Amino acid sequence: MSSRIPLEVARVLRLGRPPEIWFKPALSVVAAVAPPNLTLVVLDRLDLAMYTMAGSLCALYAHNRPYAARARTLAWVLLGMLGGLAAALLAASLTGNAVVLVTVGAVLAAVQKVLCDATRIGPPGNVILTFVSSAALFVPQTLAEIPGHLALGAAAGAWAWLVGMAPGLLRPHGPERRATTAALRATAAYAESVREHTRAHAEHDHTDSANAATALAAARQALLGAGRATDARRALGRLLDRAEIALAAPADADPDLLRAWARDLRGTGPVLLVDDLTLLRGEPAPRDPLWARVRPLGRLAVRTALGCAFAGYASLALGVGRPYWALVTAASLYQASLTLTWGRGVQRVVGNLLGVLLFAALVPLAHTGGLALVLCCAALNFGAEALIGRNYWLGSVCVTPMALLITEFAGFQDPGRLIGERVLDTIVGALVGLLAALAVPDRPRARVVRSGRGTPRTLAGAEHREVPHPNQRTQSDTTEGVRP
8 A cells, every 4th residue: 555655646746748728828817917916016006906816817717618608607707706705805894703704715615616516617616716705704804895896806807808708809719629629639549549459459448439539529519609600610510520430430530631630720721611411410418407416516515615614723723824725725625536636635735835935936036026026926827827737736836826925915924924824724724625525425326337348337436527618627637727
């Protein structure tokens, strides 16, 4: 057992390939965050940056969704962000009792986790919402100030919505084209692996088959969410028909042709029109109403609420002045299974510990003035989004100093105390969060899946997982984007 632990840790920390459009969310979040914060620097009101950041961070969401779906998603994310912020500010204005505030934060975290999972909002999921609402709970507030602070968040959120939608002016079908490209490439890889193993009289690796099926389903979902059918989208649908044929009969498929079609989708040129095979498509399954998707997540809500609450209480008992860090750490852990939750805990701790070292190196520069502080945060925002697709812990190396610097918008603080509190809260939050996951396990479920040889088999206790939306990523970055 002892020899397996280092191997498991190494597997969890292994770096993956960067996403194809890693630069897009990285640039978008900088474009959304920097202008409002620079405006506050000019006005000498950087103490209000927490409220503008609440709206600006909505730019982290929905980067691979078609623009019609993205417009709706970003609007709902902004409403959810402002709703959580309003509840937190109201609680902060009514009481200064830290235990009560931690309890309110834990309840908000559970609601945010359940709604994000039920709506399948995609990365970065509930973590950003929980970070904003939890931090706002411990900011001195009066009832009269709340409308103005929410207005700042709404204004910054409207700017973030424009930033998120702006690329559609140049490449209106970009997300659907990228999803179709990924499906064609994955299917080509599967067809090629089948041919090679057939020649070698060996059994092929069924991972390629699963990857191709997932990419195809994600591309279909992208087309369904793109709004009205256009000639370009109909042409993309025909290419997906051909990919489905190749998936069904890989030995007869031409991988080179599939890759050639994928290359043709780059840029903004017309989509290649292949023969119409519409009859091959099945009708899309109707989506369950929201209440039906929320109901099975009761245990997840209890686990999140307990983990966040007891992490915050433990942090208070240890004398930490910012218990919301422990609360957010616990909220960030919960994944589709206990194994993935444990892995996320390892990634979180490693990334945060390295991140406080980076914070210590940046403090002398950030403390030279408000402008330097804002520019450092913008650079860390870019680094977090650029790196987190490789692995969660790598992005956390940039997220941790950014979250620490955000606390200094209202005034510079003692770096040693900030570092000590952040390290303590990270460890407390991770340990208590994992204990909550053990105390409230998932209810075992049975579902039928298809084995590698095409025969059905039942998995007891398997976590239900839908095919991810194209803006979802792999296990190593399930909650992508800035992760405070």
